[in-house]
Amino acid sequence: MNWQNRRNSKMTPTEFRHTVRDNRFKKTTAGICPGFAQANLIVLPQADAYDFLLLAQRNPKPIPILEVTEIGNRKLQKLGLDTDIATDFPKYRIYKDGQLVDEYLSVADYWRDDLVGFLIGCSFSFEDLLIDAGIEIRHITEDVNVPMFNTNIPLTPAGKFSGNMVVSMRPIKSSQITAAINVTNRVPDVHGAPIQIGDAEEIGILDITKPDFGDAVTIKDDEIPVFWACGVTPQAAVMASKPSFAITHSPGHMLVTDLSNKDLIV
């Protein structure tokens, strides 16, 4: 499915989640179901849930919480009733003691009664609004995953959790940067306005062609790299803080929700 097909597909979020649930879609989700919000995932044992919720409260820009599940429950109440968070992301990662174990198409076999799921706002949600504003999203055009980078920006710690912010990068034409800021400023629940514009080195990114997650994309001569806080940040915190067990989505492989992007605008 190339990006034009993605934009033109008439699949509803529920239909798309069923496709994913049946393992018939295993790719990244940028551009899928335009108009509907996407969500990042981190699942932690109940024992770590308070510290993580507090981390999110103290770092709302990289970790904007859209919904928290009831303990042990894989269903959602707000983002989509026909949703199973253990099967409806195209790809998952499991971490034990901060170490990546493997990637999985479903984590149903690894679910436990003491697990809590945190659904986190995703910048893929605002790409739709940027496209509507006439801004090209390069990784969608090039049909690759968005480039994501570790930074030197420390999170405000909470309990056992600390780490640095992860950012996503999109090359934006100089003439469109104001529009890109204005559009994303209106959606704080999906990371809001950029945290850095044009100076990768200032936030500790030494090689813009080598992302820590996702794929490199072309940056043209009249474009400036623009950095947004990224929902992969919790994974960096997990790796840095080593909880006994964690499930996350695989970067770029999001849940498509029933929430309209328009409902995220404040």
Place this chain on the structure above:
Amino acid sequence: MNWQNRRNSKMTPTEFRHTVRDNRFKKTTAGICPGFAQANLIVLPQADAYDFLLLAQRNPKPIPILEVTEIGNRKLQKLGLDTDIATDFPKYRIYKDGQLVDEYLSVADYWRDDLVGFLIGCSFSFEDLLIDAGIEIRHITEDVNVPMFNTNIPLTPAGKFSGNMVVSMRPIKSSQITAAINVTNRVPDVHGAPIQIGDAEEIGILDITKPDFGDAVTIKDDEIPVFWACGVTPQAAVMASKPSFAITHSPGHMLVTDLSNKDLIV
């Protein structure tokens, strides 16, 4: 101290907190230290902290969290370094099993190592911005506490906590309602825009002259009652949900922080 004196006082937030700490100020804090944000308080045992933080996450309009203390610690990191949350509110309430025990000028003698303090945004913070926009704040003019009402609007429950929203009411001239909405819409961390305009009965308020907390104020012929979500909401949830122990501020008796109201504007 009448309201003109309050507005004209040059006391800094730190000086004011010291005055409160020494029990030399026992009144409500509307209009105190103009330009600086005020905060509501709820203190709960660690065992109830996750449920309450989740309640706030699910109900950000009545419960916008400004800061959460470390377990057992009475100091703040963000809202004011020279702050002791057990002494710097003019008046406190203690609840046991959901029952009000008494009111106190200090709760230092009741502090425990397992307590967590939640500082919650307060609509007194935006009154300053409303006054700057030429809008009279009646309870400040009349030197009484803001009128607050229980409503029929249910919170989204979280764990053991549930209850209905509490609102504060300010009479606003019809010609100034647009301005009042625009001003408060820009400060979501202190309850943001009104939740109801003009129809008390629709939200379950049967007698506008008999507030459940605070004092009644004059509503003139050309004015409409406007209702904002209120930081007393957690107290209603506490009363409804009966945790073993809770400390709150006494309605209207807030902490004055070092945070500028301007920094709350998004």
